[in-house]
Amino acid sequence: MRVLLERAIRAAVLLFGVSLLSFLLLEAAPGDFFDELRLNRQISPATIAALRAEYGLDAPLMTRYARWVTAALHGHFGYSLQYRVPVERLLWHRAGNTLLLTGVALALAWLLALGVGLATAVTNRRWPDRLAGGFAAALLALPDVLITLVLLSIAAHSGWLPAGGMSSLARAPGLTAAAVDLARHMTVPVIILVISIAPGLLQHVRHALAEAVPFPLALALTARGLPRRRVIVRHALRLAAAPLAALGGLSLGTLLSASLLVEALVGWPGLGALLLEAVSSRDEYVIVGATIVSTLFLVCGNAIGDAVLYVTDPRARTAQ
Amino acid sequence: MIRARRAILIVVVAVHAIVLAAPWLVPYDPAAQQRLLAFAPPSRVHAIDAQGRWHLRPFVCAIEPSTAIPFRYTEDCSRRYFVRWLVRRTTAAGFTTRESLRLFSVDEPGEMFLFGTDEFGRDVFSRVLVGARISLVMSISAVCLSLALGVVLGSLAGYMGGTVDAIVSGATELVLALPWLYLLLAARAAMPLSLTPTEAFVIIMALLGAIGWARPARLVRAVVASARANDYVTAARTAGASTPHVLRRHLLPQLPVVLVPLALQLVPQFILGETTLSLFGLGVPEPAPSWGTLLASAQRPQVLVEAWWLLAPVVGLVGICVMYYTLARTLRSGPLVSRL
Numbered sequence: 001m002r003v004l005l006e007r008a009i010r011a012a013v014l015l016f017g018v019s020l021l022s023f024l025l026l027e028a029a030p031g032d033f034f035d036e037l038r039l040n041r042q043i044s045p046a047t048i049a050a051l052r053a054e055y056g057l058d059a060p061l062m063t064r065y066a067r068w069v070t071a072a073l074h075g076h077f078g079y080s081l082q083y084r085v086p087v088e089r090l091l092w093h094r095a096g097n098t099l100l101l102t103g104v105a106l107a108l109a110w111l112l113a114l115g116v117g118l119a120t121a122v123t124n125r126r127w128p129d130r131l132a133g134g135f136a137a138a139l140l141a142l143p144d145v146l147i148t149l150v151l152l153s154i155a156a157h158s159g160w161l162p163a164g165g166m167s168s169l170a171r172a173p174g175l176t177a178a179a180v181d182l183a184r185h186m187t188v189p190v191i192i193l194v195i196s197i198a199p200g201l202l203q204h205v206r207h208a209l210a211e212a213v214p215f216p217l218a219l220a221l222t223a224r225g226l227p228r229r230r231v232i233v234r235h236a237l238r239l240a241a242a243p244l245a246a247l248g249g250l251s252l253g254t255l256l257s258a259s260l261l262v263e264a265l266v267g268w269p270g271l272g273a274l275l276l277e278a279v280s281s282r283d284e285y286v287i288v289g290a291t292i293v294s295t296l297f298l299v300c301g302n303a304i305g306d307a308v309l310y311v312t313d314p315r316a317r318t319a320q
Numbered sequence: 321m322i323r324a325r326r327a328i329l330i331v332v333v334a335v336h337a338i339v340l341a342a343p344w345l346v347p348y349d350p351a352a353q354q355r356l357l358a359f360a361p362p363s364r365v366h367a368i369d370a371q372g373r374w375h376l377r378p379f380v381c382a383i384e385p386s387t388a389i390p391f392r393y394t395e396d397c398s399r400r401y402f403v404r405w406l407v408r409r410t411t412a413a414g415f416t417t418r419e420s421l422r423l424f425s426v427d428e429p430g431e432m433f434l435f436g437t438d439e440f441g442r443d444v445f446s447r448v449l450v451g452a453r454i455s456l457v458m459s460i461s462a463v464c465l466s467l468a469l470g471v472v473l474g475s476l477a478g479y480m481g482g483t484v485d486a487i488v489s490g491a492t493e494l495v496l497a498l499p500w501l502y503l504l505l506a507a508r509a510a511m512p513l514s515l516t517p518t519e520a521f522v523i524i525m526a527l528l529g530a531i532g533w534a535r536p537a538r539l540v541r542a543v544v545a546s547a548r549a550n551d552y553v554t555a556a557r558t559a560g561a562s563t564p565h566v567l568r569r570h571l572l573p574q575l576p577v578v579l580v581p582l583a584l585q586l587v588p589q590f591i592l593g594e595t596t597l598s599l600f601g602l603g604v605p606e607p608a609p610s611w612g613t614l615l616a617s618a619q620r621p622q623v624l625v626e627a628w629w630l631l632a633p634v635v636g637l638v639g640i641c642v643m644y645y646t647l648a649r650t651l652r653s654g655p656l657v658s659r660l
Contacts (some may be wrong), residue, residue, distance in 0.1 A: 014497065017494055018498065025506060025507060025509065026510060028510050029509060029510040029511065029512075141638065141641050141642050141645055142638060142641075143592050143595075143634075143637050143638065143641060144592075145592070145595060145599065145615060145634065145637070146634045146637065146638060149615070149618065149619070149624065149631060149634065152624065153628070153631075156622070156625055157625050253497065253498065253499045253500075256499040256502065257499040257500055257501035257502065260501045260502065260505075261501065264600060265619060272501075272502075275502065275506075276505065276600055278509075279505050279506075279509045279602065280513070280600075280601070280602070282509075287506060287509050290502070291502055291503075291506045294498070294499055295497075295498060298498065298499070
């Protein structure tokens with residue numbers, strides 16, 4: 001219980017710190033959204049000042065920050081100057097898209113890494129293990145940009161799959177058709193994300209499995225006649241759960257970074273693409289909001305990792 | 321192993337020398353446009369002519385824009401231009417022309433585009449090589465900056481402990497926990513949007529350095545904190561050694577062993593960071609070539625399909641990444657680390 005409370009406090013401090021940091025950074029930034037209006041001779045300085053006052057941009061930094069925190073605690077994240085809607089409406093919509101993309105990619109990448117990791121751990125150091133290891137190392141050296149551009153060009157060239165966007169304009173009505181359409185659009189970005197994070201996960205899984213069984217335990221189990229497969233699957237996997245659960249939370253951070261690039265290049269209307277547009281148009285509250293939500297994702301990822309650990313590892317349950 | 325290390329070191333030094341000297345090696349001015357030759361494919365370098373005779377000196381054929389389809393070119397091998405060292409070439413500069421000496425090129429009016437040309441008819445080979453210079457120098461300086469920050473903060477935290485340690489470690493954890501691309505973009509948002517190439521160079525370098533300090537800092541803190549507990553440190557302090565002396569003489573000399581491999585990992589990562597920012601138009605601006613700005617023009621699927629040679633910077637990117645990873649791996653298994 002105390003551990004849980006401690007975690008919650010740390011998460012709150014993290015979110016608070018990130019929001020303050022992004023506010024300070026944006027305050028240091030020269031110019032804001034209304035500066036471009038100044039170039040237009042037809043808009044008088046008085047009008048711009050009135051607009052700034054209307055959006056509350058004329059208040060001192062700390063007042064604005066206090067206002068923002070109060071609003072954020074009530075679920076309001078400010079107003080997007082570019083889209084002219086409350087930020088939270090943009091955020092939840094875009095965050096949902098990102099969550100869909102990264103959730104599917106994360107699940108597939110973990111399935112792949114665990115499956116291949118277990119299989120290669122059983123065939124320790126023989127050719128399947130070496131092959132998978134070499135393949136993972138080679139994929140790890142490939143930058144995400146390359147994977148994205150190559151897969152996109154294949155998709156665009158062959159026309160098998162849509163190479164951008166999230167839905168087709170012309171699709172058959174009905175829920176099933178919509179789901180199929182969405183799945184077709186998701187295929188390319190999901191493959192890119194899986195390729196970009198699965199090799200790293202596989203190396204960690206393989207390493208954790210090799211480290212997990214202390215040698216005397218492995219010897220004892222083997223001496224009792226347990227086949228290697230059973231030692232790995234029943235014993236090593238459970239022992240490896242602790243480092244892997246911690247990694248699970250962290251892998252979300254890597255995935256979010258990779259997903260930002262993929263979203264922008266593929267045209268997936270997610271959080272990363274939103275942040276990028278907001279940076280280019282100086283849409284302050286959207287920048288702050290997107291940064292906060294990405295941190296929130298990470299906090300949730302870590303919490304899920306902890307929950308997995310709690311379920312699989314009795315030591316985590318008894319530790320006070 | 322020693323031989324492999326020597327080979328990779330020679331490769332690394334050669335690549336860096338070539339990249340640093342790029343502006344004097346390339347056959348074209350990277351910003352010079354020849355709009356009539358936009359999207360020209362890579363020139364074929366021939367050794368055998370139409371009559372089947374071999375030539376010791378390779379040559380390229382003249383290229384003619386196709387009259388029917390825009391951006392298609394035909395080769396006309398009745399006019400041949402031989403590849404020579406030290407060729408005088410004229411380039412258009414505003415309303416006048418400028419003559420310059422090129423290390424290797426073909427006789428005028430022949431054109432040799434080794435990697436083809438982009439949408440403005442600029443030579444992609446020259447742009448990739450000169451762009452490598454910007455990307456590489458920027459990320460190496462950024463790595464130096466982040467290492468310097470990391471060493472200062474990490475050794476302070478590791479040596480002083482207590483509140484300083486708590487603050488530095490907390491900040492390190494915070495920076496490491498966030499998705500670094502989000503962090504980079506948020507920090508980029510605090511800078512002016514349009515920059516001159518020099519400003520952009522300095523700012524992006526500072527941003528990368530300011531975000532990348534966390535990993536070195538954590539490593540240095542761990543090394544210093546564990547070394548500090550050793551008897552020889554206690555002995556030195558009992559003998560009256562001052563804190564700067566203990567740090568300089570006993571603790572900091574242990575750092576290169578762990579910092580060099582980390583730096584080798586950080587360089588490719590920072591190159592990718594720079595590439596990503598420039599790709600989104602937030603890094604080094606046109607017309608200065610960097611790998612990101614070069615890739616930005618290759619993003620559109622149509623261009624990607626029709627003008628595949630615009631992906632050339634990606635080959636360089638993979639090459640540099642593999643080179644650094646290999647160097648890190650060979651050093652890790654070499655005597656540098658076995659001294660630990």
